[in-house]
Amino acid sequence: MEFHYPNGRKYENLSAGNQKSPAAANYSNRGMTLEEDLNETNQYYLANGMAVIHKKPTPVQIVHVDYAKRSTAVIKEAYFRQASTTDYNGVCEGRYIDFEAKETKSRTSFPLKNFHSHQIEHMHHVVNQNGIAFVIIRFSATEEIFLLESKFLFEFWDRMVSGGRKSISKKEIVAHGHKIKLGYRPKIDYLKVVREIYEF
Amino acid sequence: MEFHYPNGRKYENLSAGNQKSPAAANYSNRGMTLEEDLNETNQYYLANGMAVIHKKPTPVQIVHVDYAKRSTAVIKEAYFRQASTTDYNGVCEGRYIDFEAKETKSRTSFPLKNFHSHQIEHMHHVVNQNGIAFVIIRFSATEEIFLLESKFLFEFWDRMVSGGRKSISKKEIVAHGHKIKLGYRPKIDYLKVVREIYEF
Numbered sequence: 001m002e003f004h005y006p007n008g009r010k011y012e013n014l015s016a017g018n019q020k021s022p023a024a025a026n027y028s029n030r031g032m033t034l035e036e037d038l039n040e041t042n043q044y045y046l047a048n049g050m051a052v053i054h055k056k057p058t059p060v061q062i063v064h065v066d067y068a069k070r071s072t073a074v075i076k077e078a079y080f081r082q083a084s085t086t087d088y089n090g091v092c093e094g095r096y097i098d099f100e101a102k103e104t105k106s107r108t109s110f111p112l113k114n115f116h117s118h119q120i121e122h123m124h125h126v127v128n129q130n131g132i133a134f135v136i137i138r139f140s141a142t143e144e145i146f147l148l149e150s151k152f153l154f155e156f157w158d159r160m161v162s163g164g165r166k167s168i169s170k171k172e173i174v175a176h177g178h179k180i181k182l183g184y185r186p187k188i189d190y191l192k193v194v195r196e197i198y199e200f
Numbered sequence: 201m202e203f204h205y206p207n208g209r210k211y212e213n214l215s216a217g218n219q220k221s222p223a224a225a226n227y228s229n230r231g232m233t234l235e236e237d238l239n240e241t242n243q244y245y246l247a248n249g250m251a252v253i254h255k256k257p258t259p260v261q262i263v264h265v266d267y268a269k270r271s272t273a274v275i276k277e278a279y280f281r282q283a284s285t286t287d288y289n290g291v292c293e294g295r296y297i298d299f300e301a302k303e304t305k306s307r308t309s310f311p312l313k314n315f316h317s318h319q320i321e322h323m324h325h326v327v328n329q330n331g332i333a334f335v336i337i338r339f340s341a342t343e344e345i346f347l348l349e350s351k352f353l354f355e356f357w358d359r360m361v362s363g364g365r366k367s368i369s370k371k372e373i374v375a376h377g378h379k380i381k382l383g384y385r386p387k388i389d390y391l392k393v394v395r396e397i398y399e400f
Contacts, residue, residue: 046325049328049329051329052322052325052326052328052329052331054284054285056256056257057256057257057258057259057260057281058257058260058262059257060257060258060260060262060275060278062258062260072279073279073280074277074278074279075260075275075277075278075279075280076276076277077274077275077276078260078274078275078278079272079273079274079275080273080275081257084254085254089289089290090289090296091296091298091326091329091330091331092329093329093330094294094295094296094329094330094331095294095296096290096291096294096295096296098291122252125246125252126252126291128249129249129251129252129291129292129293129294130291130293130294131252131291131294
């Protein structure tokens with residue numbers, strides 16, 4: 001069982017209230033923003049009976065729990081595990097929906113190192129079961145958000161695996177992806193794009 | 201954000217290798233068995249292209265992470281959070297599948313306190329989106345496993361809420377549920393039952 005911490009990856013999953021770094025408020029370092037905006041969007045969908053989509057909890061390997069206080073067990077030792085699936089999944093009008101959300105500070109390309117090979121594998125499995133799989137990519141510098149269908153992600157991934165470039169160029173994302181307009185409620189209306197693409 | 205530990209509930213989610221209690225091997229205390237058997241079943245489904253169904257990680261609120269060693273971040277303080285959804289979900293031939301798995305030592309009934317109200321709510325949401333929701337109930341004393349469709353769970357839940365009994369009698373589960381035969385591979389072939397019920 002893997003439970004080591006992926007090298008070099010900084011943990012940015014604390015809730016806003018726990019982030020003590022002043023940089024957290026800057027635009028260039030809003031590690032939570034995409035996730036928060038998507039969670040809000042998903043809550044909007046849920047409240048309006050449009051879809052039931054949730055983010056999965058961060059996988060953690062728990063080693064030691066302190067039961068000293070009866071009412072509050074404290075986890076004293078635990079490790080991050082690598083996710084074996086994507087972060088978000090759920091259902092909309094009978095359709096299974098599965099996606100990963102990532103952002104990059106780059107203005108010109110999206111680095112594929114943002115994905116693990118088993119996440120790509122997972123998306124293949126989903127598509128083979130007639131599920132809908134895609135990725136939401138945010139370019140933080142320009143605040144642009146794109147939805148890229150898994151079939152294109154697979155193409156670019158395979159290109160890398162067979163020795164090609166290790167990223168998807170912004171041009172390619174613009175050409176193959178769907179830009180999602182930022183709104184107020186919902187903030188990132190990806191479902192609209194999904195329903196247009198898959199016609200339901 | 202809730203992150204307190206649900207009162208009185210013992211944490212039984214450690215992997216087998218970490219369980220030091222000798223009681224863990226006894227039949228009366230196989231807290232992990234149903235989960236392990238379902239994980240194995242789901243892996244079988246995945247390996248054979250039959251379905252993509254995963255257990256969600258245990259939700260944990262992380263408060264303090266020690267980054268002293270670059271390669272291994274250690275979570276030093278974290279708390280259990282209450283799950284807002286069911287534990288398992290995924291897709292089978294385009295159908296969204298969502299369930300909770302619970303076991304009881306009782307021989308005569310299944311206590312409804314095994315569920316939180318928001319889990320029931322979640323299953324309502326799923327059904328409203330034309331997803332398939334159910335519960336897998338294991339009577340550990342007799343090693344019997346039943347699949348109970350959410351519509352029956354809702355009935356028994358509502359009966360409790362309106363002042364009726366706080367459990368589902370074994371008789372009721374036998375009458376409304378579907379017994380799942382234990383097998384070798386897969387161990388708990390719930391998908392077979394699901395496909396019979398929903399005819400796909």
